Amino acid sequence: MLYIFCLLSPLLYLFTSPSVASEPLSTEAAMEAVALPEVDVVAEVNGQKIGRQELSELLIESFGEQALDVLIRRAIIYQQAQKLGITVDPQEVTERLNKLLDGEINALVKARGMKDSSELAEEIKQMGMDLPTMRERMAARIRKGMETELLAEKIVERTVIVTEEELQQAFEEEYGEKIEACQIVVSTKKEAEDLLKKLKAGADFETLARNESIDRLSAAGGGRIRPFGPKEGVFGPATAKLEKGEISDIIKTDEGYHILKVINKKPRAHEKFKDVRPELEKLVKQRTVKKRLGPWLASLLERADIKKYLATY
Known part of the structure; x- marks a missing residue:
C-alpha cells in the first residue's frame, strides 16, 4: 500500500x-x-x-x-x-x-x-x-x-474486531494440513483434455506448465502455487484424496481450466490453538487492516473538502 x-x-x-x-x-x-x-x-x-x-x-x-x-x-x-x-x-x-x-x-x-x-x-x-x-x-x-x-x-x-470464527479459520490456514501442488491453466476444456492425455502418457508436468500455462506467474516456477488446505477453495476438495505425485482431473474456475499435480502433503502442525492465539489475532488484524485500508481512505477523500489549484499554477 x-x-x-x-x-x-x-x-x-x-x-x-x-x-x-x-x-x-x-x-x-x-x-x-x-x-x-x-x-x-x-x-x-x-x-x-x-x-x-x-x-x-x-x-x-x-x-x-x-x-x-x-x-x-x-x-x-x-x-x-x-x-x-x-x-x-x-x-x-x-x-x-x-x-x-x-x-x-x-x-x-x-x-x-x-x-x-x-x-x-x-x-x-x-x-x-x-x-x-x-x-x-x-x-x-x-x-x-x-x-x-x-x-x-x-x-x-x-475499527477491527476479531471473531472466534476468523481465528479458527486462520489457525487452519496456518497450522492445518497443507497440500503442496503445481498447476497448468489453459483457456479451453479441449486444451485441458489434450494436456491431460499427454500427462497420463508420461509428459513432464513442470515442462508443460512452463510452456503451456496461461498463468505466467506460476508457470515461471514450473506451476508451483501457494500451499492450501484440503477444504480450502476449489483446489482443496479436488486434490484432498490424491497421493503425492498424482494428477487431478480438470478443474474449472473463473481463471480457466486447471490441472493440478500434488507435490507433497504436510500433516497438521502440533501447535495448540490456545498457544498461538495471540499470534493469530495479530495475523487476522493485519489481514483485515490491509483489506479495509483502501476503502477507508477512499471514504475519507469523498467526504473531505478538497480544492486543487495546480492547473492555475
Whole structure:
C-alpha cells in the first residue's frame, strides 16, 4: 500500500535515470541563467546554470498531479490521526523501512541473477556509490510515506474486531494440513483434455506448465502455487484424496481450466490453538487492516473538502 503515500518506488532510480533533452539556450536565457543567485542554482552544465525554478516547473509538469494527490492523502490521514490522538514511534518507521528495503534489495538481487547482495554492492560501487549510502537515500525518500502508512494502519486497526470464527479459520490456514501442488491453466476444456492425455502418457508436468500455462506467474516456477488446505477453495476438495505425485482431473474456475499435480502433503502442525492465539489475532488484524485500508481512505477523500489549484499554477 506504500504507493498510496509515496510518489515513486524507491528502486525506480537504482539503475535508470531520467534524461531530459535540453535545447540550446538563447543569449538572453543564458544571461538570465548566469545571473541566478547561487542559492537558486541546482546544477551547472559547462558553465550554464540550471535554476531551482526550472527544476520545480519540470517536476510539476511531469509529476505534479500525482504528487499533489499523495500530499492530499497524507494531509487527510494526519488530520484524522491528530483527531484521534494516534502517533507513530520513529523506531516503528525505521523497522518497517528496513524490512521493506531488505525485501526490495533481495528482489533486485534475484531479478538480476546475482548470488547475493555483495554482487549488487560491487555493481553499485562501479556507479560511484556504496550500498549503505543507497539504502540511506532510499529510506529518506520514502520515510514520510512509510510514517503515513503506519498512521493509517493504526487508525483502521481501531475499527477491527476479531471473531472466534476468523481465528479458527486462520489457525487452519496456518497450522492445518497443507497440500503442496503445481498447476497448468489453459483457456479451453479441449486444451485441458489434450494436456491431460499427454500427462497420463508420461509428459513432464513442470515442462508443460512452463510452456503451456496461461498463468505466467506460476508457470515461471514450473506451476508451483501457494500451499492450501484440503477444504480450502476449489483446489482443496479436488486434490484432498490424491497421493503425492498424482494428477487431478480438470478443474474449472473463473481463471480457466486447471490441472493440478500434488507435490507433497504436510500433516497438521502440533501447535495448540490456545498457544498461538495471540499470534493469530495479530495475523487476522493485519489481514483485515490491509483489506479495509483502501476503502477507508477512499471514504475519507469523498467526504473531505478538497480544492486543487495546480492547473492555475
